[in-house]
Amino acid sequence: MKISLLIGTYGTRIKEMEVLFDSIERQTYKNFEVIVGSQTNHDEVEKLLSKYSFDHRHIVAEGTGCSKSRNATMEYCTGDIYTFTDDDCWYTDTALEEVNSHFEKYNPDVAIFQNFDPITKKSTANYPKHEILGISRMQTLKQITFDMWFNSSSIDPHTNRFDERFGIGTKYNSGEENVFIMDAYNNGKRKMYYFPIVVAYHPYKKVNYIDENSMIGKGPLFKRLFGGFFGFILFIAFCIKKRSEIKSNNDGKYTSIVIKAIKEQFRFKL
Template sequence: MSKMISVIVPTLGNREAELKRLFKSFQEQTNKNFEVILVTQENHDCIDYLKTPELDLHHIKLNKKGLSYARNRALEQIKGSIVTFSDDDCWYPPDSMERVENAFTATCNDIIVFQIYDPISKKYYKEYKDSSNKKVFTRDIFRISSIEFFLKAESLKKAGVFFDEDFGLGTNYPSGEENVFIYDLFKSGLKIQYFPEVIVYHKKPETNSRLTEPQLKSKGPLFKRLFSTPIALILLFLFFLKKRRHINQPFNQLALAIREAFIYKKNGGKLH
């Protein structure tokens, strides 16, 4: 039986060229059994140049910003049996949806993690393993991006997992939401497998780009959200030691991240 895929696309609606490229890639899919849920948080009029009769498109208008908030609102309305999360500057190879459906049909996994590739620079988004892993370990969680994994909607519902709205763009902690989400799924016992196949395109970040203060500040609360405070502090030291060349005033930023770790109180993943 054909498995319908739900693609959730949150956007501020201000990237017209990127959104048109993304939606063009939707129109070119060989497997047409998918829906697109566009969640706009600012420029709702972008729907006017994205509407097309070829797509099963649903539009959610929100007046509150927040990436995790937008994704959670969309999750409440999906119709597909498989769901994924797209950024508005992603785009997809023509056979992506077809290969995703085939992968889920051939396995009994709850979640399948694929690869991201930048066809402009002709480089992979990050370093990937060559062979597929039947099991994803805890150490792999921090390397998984939300745009490269697909999961069964039924498994997600049974696990009762959603995005923690304390994390993600538009919040005080503008990163780490995908780490928290996939870790909560992992802890719930869902079966996760990695497939060494390119499933989505995205521009590769510059290797020498500097980490911003909000990103670094988020690391303290993130590690505390996932682990205990003592482990969070150890991970912070290791993270700053590894990334120190990409951080302005690393000791000051580390102190800020540690302070935020002590301030942050776990909300238990409650929705806002």
């Protein structure tokens, strides 16, 4: 099987991309392509890519936001398997070999693996210890973009797209991967399997997605994921469950933030 590594980048992490490209060059499995969509510093990205022998294509991704750059790379994807590679992650030497073997054995719509920070010895996610041959609809909300590897025959990269209203660099700064995988799940692509195997490394980052700006974005996100009625109910339940956390991360503010998020949810068009 051919594997496509789709890398959307703003173009500023040149040193990090060098580490990534070095790891790609070392792969024991060689049937792959790399497609990079850069939004700035195109010449620097091209100069870096020219150092490597692996099959690659570099395109200019118009606009800003990770969803736009990922969508741009999807147009050129020719692999049987594809993934969205972060520009600051890197791979184990046998990563692609591991991924390919699991696709050959299980033929999933989506295969989900682990990432790990070898410096801090931490992972951003709390991964289950055992494999899951069929994650639930709600479990799709816990997945990290570059942990997921997609079967192009069932989730076609030329017809499936990220919702460009969500993700880093947009008004609603998270949730793009949740929308993408939820759309696939809702379209009947339910063979989503998790394997407790580290195939990627990534710097550990303590993320805060309940600051005021992120919380306001969650109103529209819940609507996009679950529709108007259930999106509203589930968002209110989320706010109640996370009440103390929201307050502690926003200098004690809670009610005003929830109200702003609800208003934004009502304004958001599906």
